Amino acid sequence: MSRLPLPALLLSGYLNSPPRIPLLGIVKSANHAYGAALAGHSTGTDGGCRGGEESIAVFVRGTSGIGRSIAESFARHANGRGRVLLVEQNEHAAHAILSSTPSSSNTKSQFIPCDLANSTSLSLCIDALSTLPKINCLILTPGCFSLYPHSDANPSSKDRQVDSKLMVHYYARWKLIHDLASLLEGATALGEDGKVLTVSRPGWGGRANLYDLGLNRTYGAIAASLQMPTYNDFMIESFALLHPSLTFINAYPGFVRTPLLSSSPTLRELSSYPFPVPALAASLVALAEVMTYPLSRSAEECAEWMWRGVWSSSRASNGKYGENVKGYFPSYMAEKIVDVSGKVKEKHGAFRLGAYGEDLGAQRSFGTEDARRMVWEHTGRIMGA
Ligand SMILES: NC(=O)c1ccc[n+]([C@@H]2O[C@H](COP(=O)([O-])OP(=O)(O)OC[C@H]3O[C@@H](n4cnc5c(N)ncnc54)[C@H](OP(=O)(O)O)[C@@H]3O)[C@@H](O)[C@H]2O)c1
Structure with a gap:
């Protein structure tokens, strides 16, 4: 086990007990081995094929920062056999990435245009994604930092109701999962992985303001940054209950x-x-x-920890990731799930992960079952679902 660097010590102090983490190099090896298995290479750790003939991964915003590194890392580990779909605003950047990664050998990798803050654009993007045969991984990393509310919301549509930052950090993510869950279930029906990663800040949120869901009256940069992680926690809990064969992860990427x-x-x-x-x-x-x-850490390093979290979190078939990789110790399994109110519940597939891909359980989670239900109903109304 590695000695924790200073940022990890600071973070773990905030999040209670220090995480037990392997060395980054060992995690990279474990990721590479699992990626090979995902892509159907016979040398994979479990000798199996967690992604079938062709693992399909959708990256919602993969040309910048964390999303870009996670997408590039996937393409590298799957060694060109994974199919990468980049949902982007910037076509030029998307094509540059697709042609510079090993995924370029997969001619079905593609770019899908989308402005997540615009509901029409979002619907068109979902229509395009709905033609896929299945989805193995849906990776949600869009984000923007804005001090002001509604700074670039589209005033000519129903988006007027929702601040663009909240759209990007929560509502659009919810809609994508909601409308694409059947394709993820298509993957699990074949015995493959069907996983969703939403990157926010689990453990750094606050209690949901049930008197102003959507922050129409109380929007502020701080209020938004406290509510969005909690909304994302509620989101993965609710979807995991609805889709028990899928794995939903809300992860904190670190600084x-x-x-x-x-x-x-x-x-x-x-x-x-x-x-x-x-x-x-x-x-x-x-x-x-x-x-x-x-x-801080680089986005490339962050990507490896995030894949560790995604590939070692599973409701049904954990225990394969990291196996046979020298120096790797087994990570957690979904033996039990702690819900938003801290109660231990029956096993289902919602995980809150920390900066090293480690399980946070219910540490610094906020809310109750009632709050989760209210946020779910509010979101359904807003997103017309
Ligand atoms: N970096 C950190 O330390 C940190 C810590 C905790 C959580 N996070 C979260 O991690 C996620 C990724 O952040 P990052 O650091 O990788 O930032 P980033 O490099 O800026 O990536 C976020 C991307 O989201 C895109 N985006 C913003 N509005 C969009 C819209 N309306 N439609 C489509 N795409 C849109 C941005 O595209 P454009 O470039 O075209 O505007 C941007 O490239 C964010 O949700 C962030 O809050 C980051």
């Missing part, structure tokens, strides 16, 4: 060096202010990035 802050809508808005506001804002962001560098 990762990405363009999240430097490309934020708030910073873009500030760039239209007179001198010296834009220069000052950009300098402050650059300074913050330099000062926090020692506490």
Whole structure:
């Protein structure tokens, strides 16, 4: 077991007991072995084929930051045999990534345009994805940092009701899972993996404000950043109850060096202010990035920990990931599930994971069964489901 670096110690202090983590190099080996099995290579750890003939992974926002690294890592581990679908706003970036990874040998890998904050665009994207024969992995990593509410919501549609940041961090994710669950079940019906990863900040949220679901009256950057992780917790719990053959994971990626802050809508808005506001804002962001560098990790490292979490979390068939990889010790299994209110329930497939892909159980989870149900019903109304 590795000694924990300083950021891990700080994080684990916040999240109670320190996680027991293997070395990153060992995790990479375990990921590579499992990726090979996923892609149907006979050398896979379980000799099986968790992704069937062709593992299909959908990355919702995979051309930047964490999403990009997770997509590239998947393409590498599956060694070109995985089929990668990038749901993006930026076609140029998507094609650049598809042609630079081993997935380029899979000619069915493709780009699907989507602005997640726009419900029409989201529906078109879901229509396009619905033509897939199955989905093995749905990876949800979109995000934006914005200090202001409704900063770039589309005012000409029903999106007016939902702030674009909340759309990207929760509502659009919910809709994608809701409408694509049958394709994930298509994979599990074949005995393959059917998993959803939503990247937010489990363990860093707050109690759901049941008096203002959707934050129409109380929106603020802090309120949003406390509510979204809890909504994501509720989301995976609810979908896991509805779709017992699937695995749903809400993971905290750690503090990762990405363009999240430097490309934020708030910073873009500030760039239209007179001198010296834009220069000052950009300098402050650059300074913050330099000062926090020692506490942060690269997106590439983060991707390996996230795959560890995804591939070792499973309701039905855990115990294969990491097997036969020298130095890897078995990770947790879904023996029991702790629900949002801290009660131990029957086994189902909802996992909250920390920055090393470790199981957080119910640590710093907020809410009750009633709150989970209310958020579910509210979301269904908003998303017209
Ligand atoms: N970085 C961290 O330390 C950290 C920590 C905890 C949680 N997270 C979460 O992890 C997720 C990924 O963040 P990241 O750090 O990888 O940031 P990132 O590199 O900025 O990636 C987020 C991507 O989401 C895209 N996006 C924003 N609005 C969109 C929309 N309306 N439609 C489609 N795509 C949209 C952005 O696209 P454009 O570039 O085109 O705007 C951006 O590329 C976020 O949810 C973030 O909150 C990050």
